[in-house]
Amino acid sequence: MEKLIARNPNALAYAITRSCENKAEVVSLDEKESGLRATLNLGHTFGHAIETGFGYGQWLHGEAVAAGTVMAVDMSYRLGWIDSSIVKRVDDILLRAKLPTASPETMTVEMFKSVMAVDKKVADGLLRLILLKGPLGNCVFTGEYDRKALDDTLSAFCKS
Incomplete structure (x- = not known):
């Protein structure tokens, strides 16, 4: 969390990637x-x-x-x-x-x-x-x- 708050590029890239992957998985399982x-x-x-x-x-x-x-x-x-x-x-x-x-x-x-x-x-x-x-x-x-x-x-x- 501290790295995210400090805007560490690697931490931000990881968090954004994981968030997108998680959302894509949920949406693909429930498209409607x-x-x-x-x-x-x-x-x-x-x-x-x-x-x-x-x-x-x-x-x-x-x-x-x-x-x-x-x-x-x-x-x-x-x-x-x-x-x-x-x-x-x-x-x-x-x-x-x-x-x-x-x-x-x-x-x-x-x-x-x-x-x-x-x-x-x-x-x-x-x-x-x-x-x-x-x-x-x-x-x-x-x-x-x-x-x-x-x-x-x-x-x-x-x-x-």
Whole structure:
């Protein structure tokens, strides 16, 4: 991580190559985006809400998705789908990368809810989220979750 932050050319080339290979593998296994491919969007629903609510350009897309990933992980933990070691690991990695691990202070629960209600992952009025379930690396794309966990996560990351 330190080499990436220092912009070491070899470390950057390796990280970019591996990221492209990983994405290409997932896309090739799910060309029509029927499930697996959606896992590439972990953190994006919360992150897009941050970008919209906080104002585009205020944070980089990756910063918003990083904070959104922490929120998705928090919700997964609240649902009992992952254990605390995964929460800690995600937090530690993002902190080492010097990325945000919380939403902007100006984001409110209502801002999140209003933006997420019109997300492209809403189907038949139901917000579907990409969440972690089971060992690290296992994601689910689902609308079947306890709404209280979403409310609790939003409340934990927002002042109001």
